[in-house]
Amino acid sequence: MNSKHALLYLFTIFLTLPCACSSTEINGSTPKYARQLCTEALQPTQEKIEEATSKQQWQQLPPLFQQLQRSAKDMWKNCVPKNSLNNIHSFRAQAKVFFQICQQALQTANQQKWDKIPPLIKKIKQRCSLCHDEFKFP
Numbered sequence: 001m002n003s004k005h006a007l008l009y010l011f012t013i014f015l016t017l018p019c020a021c022s023s024t025e026i027n028g029s030t031p032k033y034a035r036q037l038c039t040e041a042l043q044p045t046q047e048k049i050e051e052a053t054s055k056q057q058w059q060q061l062p063p064l065f066q067q068l069q070r071s072a073k074d075m076w077k078n079c080v081p082k083n084s085l086n087n088i089h090s091f092r093a094q095a096k097v098f099f100q101i102c103q104q105a106l107q108t109a110n111q112q113k114w115d116k117i118p119p120l121i122k123k124i125k126q127r128c129s130l131c132h133d134e135f136k137f138p
């Protein structure tokens with residue numbers, strides 16, 4: 001093979017290696033699927049947050065945002081989108097931003113700045129949709 005082909009060959013290995021590794025192990029353990037975390041943790045917590053907010057039961061919010069923030073961290077650190085493993089870096093980036101917004105919401109709730117909560121919930125829901133749009137869930 002000539003040097004151009006050799007370079008291309010090396011480049012391909014370079015590109016596929018990290019994907020192959022992260023598809024089997026993340027932080028030394030088998031990854032969970034995003035869908036499971038979403039249906040079992042994110043969705044129910046999100047619903048409770050919206051209910052408490054609409055009833056203005058503000059004191060319920062800090063522990064709920066604590067839960068949401070923990071699940072978001074789990075999503076970022078431990079989850080993979082089924083069938084989209086070649087997109088894992090983009091997924092991680094999305095999950096990280098999602099986590100950061102959840103953390104901001106938790107801090108805001110802990111500081112009892114209730115008027116700032118509804119816009120943050122809107123932002124959180126936008127991040128749910130953005131990730132679903134990219135990873136094929138309407």
Ligand code: HEC
Pocket residue numbers: 034035038039042043046075080081082091094095098124125127128129131132135136137
């Ligand atoms: C970083 C990416 C990401 C974020 C952020 C995210 N999700 Fe998901 N979610 C997924 C993926 C991936 C799936 C599975 C998609 C598929 O299988 O087509 C999923 C699936 C779901 C499902 C299951 C749908 C079904 O029909 O089985 C629900 C419900 C859900 N998400 C709710 C939420 C909610 C609510 C939020 C925000 C509070 C959220 N998700 C944030 C990636 C994400």
